[in-house]
Every structure is written in C-alpha cells, then in structure tokens.
Amino acid sequence: MPLSENRFVIPKSRYASISTYLSETSAKYNDIELVKDDAIYQRLIDNGIDSAMARHMAHLFIRDPVVLFQEKIDIDDTVETDHFENIQSTNWQTMRFKPPPANSPIGWRVEFRPTELQITDFENAAFVTFLVLLTRAILSFKLNMLIPISKVDENMQRAQKCDACIKEKFFFRRNIFSTACNETSQQQAEAKVQEEDCCDLVEMSVNEIVNGCDKNQFPGLLQLIRDYLSNLDVDVDTQCTIKQYLQLIELRASGKLMTPAAWMRKFVLNHQKYKQDSIVTDEINYDLMW
Numbered sequence: 001m002p003l004s005e006n007r008f009v010i011p012k013s014r015y016a017s018i019s020t021y022l023s024e025t026s027a028k029y030n031d032i033e034l035v036k037d038d039a040i041y042q043r044l045i046d047n048g049i050d051s052a053m054a055r056h057m058a059h060l061f062i063r064d065p066v067v068l069f070q071e072k073i074d075i076d077d078t079v080e081t082d083h084f085e086n087i088q089s090t091n092w093q094t095m096r097f098k099p100p101p102a103n104s105p106i107g108w109r110v111e112f113r114p115t116e117l118q119i120t121d122f123e124n125a126a127f128v129t130f131l132v133l134l135t136r137a138i139l140s141f142k143l144n145m146l147i148p149i150s151k152v153d154e155n156m157q158r159a160q161k162c163d164a165c166i167k168e169k170f171f172f173r174r175n176i177f178s179t180a181c182n183e184t185s186q187q188q189a190e191a192k193v194q195e196e197d198c199c200d201l202v203e204m205s206v207n208e209i210v211n212g213c214d215k216n217q218f219p220g221l222l223q224l225i226r227d228y229l230s231n232l233d234v235d236v237d238t239q240c241t242i243k244q245y246l247q248l249i250e251l252r253a254s255g256k257l258m259t260p261a262a263w264m265r266k267f268v269l270n271h272q273k274y275k276q277d278s279i280v281t282d283e284i285n286y287d288l289m290w
Contacts, residue, residue, distance in 0.1 A: 002006075007037075007062075008035050008062045008244050008256055009035070010035055010062060011035070012061070013227055014063065014066075014090060014091050014093075015090050015092045016093060016094070016095075016115075016154055016156075017093065017094045017153055017156040018093050018095045018149070018152070019032065019034055019093075019149065020034050020037075020052070020055055020056055020059060021052070021057060021146070021149065022056055022148065023051060023052060024050060024051070024052050024053050024099055026052075026146055027051075027052055029086075029146050029147065029148045029149060030149055031148045031150050032148055032149050032150050034057055034059055035062050036058035036061065036062060037058045037059075037061045037062055037113055039056070039210060040058040040061050041054050041057075041059065042216060043123055043144050044057055044058065057136050058096065059161045060088060060243070061087055061089050063087065063090070063091065064089055065086040065090060066086075066090040067086065067090070068086060073116065077246055078100055079102060081099075081101065082104050083100075088235045092113070093113065094112075094114040094156070095110060095111065095112060096110070096111040096113060097109075097110055098110070098111060109221060110149050113132070114156075116258060116260070116261075117129055121249070122244075122245075123248065123260075124247060126244075126245035126246075126247060126248040127249070128243065129242060129245045129246075130221075130225070130246065130249045133225045133228065133242075134157035134221055134224070134225060134248070136228055137225050137227070137228040139223045140228055140231075141177070141224065141227075143177065143224070144176055144177070145172075145176050146173070147171055147172065147173055147174055147201060148201075151171040151201065154171060155170045155171055159169060162210045162265075164206075164253040165206050165252070165253070165255070165259050165262075166176070166205070166206070166207070168205070168206075169203040169204060169205050170203065170204060170206070170209065171201055171202070171203055172202065172203075172218075173200050173201060173202075174200050174201070174202045174217065174218055175200040175207075175239065178220075182235055185248065198248055202216050204216060204218065206221070206253045207253045207254045209221060209253070210222055210249060210250065210253035210254075211254060220245055222249065222250055225246065226246075229242065264288060267287075268280055268284060268288065271284050271287065271288075
C-alpha cells in the first residue's frame with residue numbers, strides 16, 4: 001500500500017525490466033503507462049531533449065537515491081555527474097543507457113543486464129560472446145526484434161518460474177526481417193504495428209527462439225549468428241572457440257544441458273542430508289560449493 005504522502009505509485013521495483021524504449025522509431029511499442037516526473041520531463045523538453053529520452057530520464061527520477069556520500073553533496077553539476085549517477089546507478093533495470101562519464105574518453109554505452117552469472121568462466125564467456133555476436137548480427141542484417149513493452153513484462157514474469165528455460169513459452173517476433181521500425185509515415189507505422197501484433201508476435205520456447213522453429217518459420221538466433229560469422233574472415237582457432245561457446249548455448253536452450261539453477265536444485269534434492277524441509281544446511285551448502 002503506497003504511503004499517503006508518496007508522489008508516485010510505482011508498479012515496478014528498482015530491480016525490474018525496462019519500462020520504455022528509448023529510440024523514437026520504437027516509441028510505438030511503448031504500450032504501458034510510464035510513471036515519470038512531469039516537471040523534469042517538461043524541463044528536458046524545454047531544453048531540446050527529444051521526447052523518448054526525456055521520458056526515460058524523468059522516469060529514473062521518480063525514485064530517491066539509495067546512497068549519498070557526504071563529500072559529494074555540494075558539487076558543481078555543470079562539470080560533475082555524481083548526482084545523476086546516484087540515481088542512474090541505483091536503478092537496476094534489464095537494460096541501462098549510460099552517458100559518457102565526465103572527463104573520460106568512454107563513449108555512449110548500453111548495458112545488457114538480465115543475464116544470470118554462471119558458475120564457470122567458460123559459461124560466462126559463452127554468454128557474453130553469444131550476446132555480442134547477436135548484437136552484431138542484428139546491426140548487420142538490420143533485424144527488428146522489437147515487441148510491445150507489455151509483452152516484455154510478461155516474458156520476464158514467465159522467465160522467473162521454475163524450469164522456465166524448458167517449460168515456458170515467450171512472446172517473440174516471428175518476422176524479424178520486418179521493416180516496420182523504418183516506416184516514414186507515422187500512420188503507416190501504427191497500422192504496421194497492429195498487423196504485426198496479430199501476425200508476427202508468437203509464443204515460442206527458449207529452444208525455438210535460440211535453435212529455430214520450423215512451425216513459425218523462425219531461423220533461430222544461433223543460425224543468425226552463424227550466418228553473420230560466415231561473412232567474416234575468422235581464423236581457425238577463434239572459430240573453434242566460438243563453436244564451443246555457441247554449442248553450450250544450444251545445449252542449454254534445448255534442455256540437453258541443465259541450467260545452473262536446475263543443477264543446484266537437483267543437487268540439493270538428492271543430497272543424503274536433505275530432509276525435504278526446504279532447509280539447506282551448512283553441510284549441504286558446503287558440498288554444493290565444493
């Protein structure tokens with residue numbers, strides 16, 4: 001129950017999926033109400049910031065800072081960004097848009113944040129490699145994987161269920177080669193989105209999304225990556241390493257290789273000292289870590 005003096009009723013926590021797309025061409029997929037500070041939004045608009053970016057920034061500032069360092073309270077906001085970063089860095093959403101730090105050569109960045117930490121270095125490297133290559137394939141082939149934000153929220157809810165990797169289905173675009181996001185006419189774009197929602201948005205398992213689905217004529221993310229790599233001059237050693245990484249992703253998605261969560265659950269449930277009482281003792285935990 002929100003407190004009576006609260007300025008905003010916020011439906012999501014700081015640890016949640018994104019609530020808005022940032023590019024103007026993606027705005028038509030923002031189909032949920034965005035809670036934002038209207039005064040900040042208007043100030044940004046008045047100073048030349050486009051609507052999509054102004055909405056995002058005004059949304060960040062509906063929350064208070066989690067931390068504040070005494071020596072950083074009285075600073076010059078025209079040359080330092082600490083006050084902004086106090087808000088920015090304590091909104092742990094699935095994607096984070098990061099402006100360049102002050103006095104730094106680092107450019108504009110986007111962080112992809114929903115990926116779970118894996119147990120081994122090899123697994124972590126595999127997921128990072130898969131993600132980076134997928135972004136390159138998206139850019140190279142001009143793919144459109146956008147879906148309405150409401151469906152992103154639904155996917156996140158499903159993804160948190162037990163064994164979601166093999167048991168759940170997720171909303172995904174079947175026709176990723178669509179040019180809808182490049183429409184010049186807003187009226188045409190809106191009509192195209194309605195058509196896509198009826199025809200192109202389907203429910204697929206992780207296996208179908210990653211490894212392909214004949215029924216939906218969807219090639220699979222791994223095939224897109226392989227098609228992208230086939231156009232590059234990659235040395236044999238690198239090809240071999242990438243192949244091993246992608247094989248891990250393929251096996252995880254298909255269910256032939258357990259996820260870390262499934263493996264840990266199985267280990268605890270089959271431990272000789274586990275009493276089926278939901279209590280993971282120090283001994284069980286030690287054996288699990290070992």
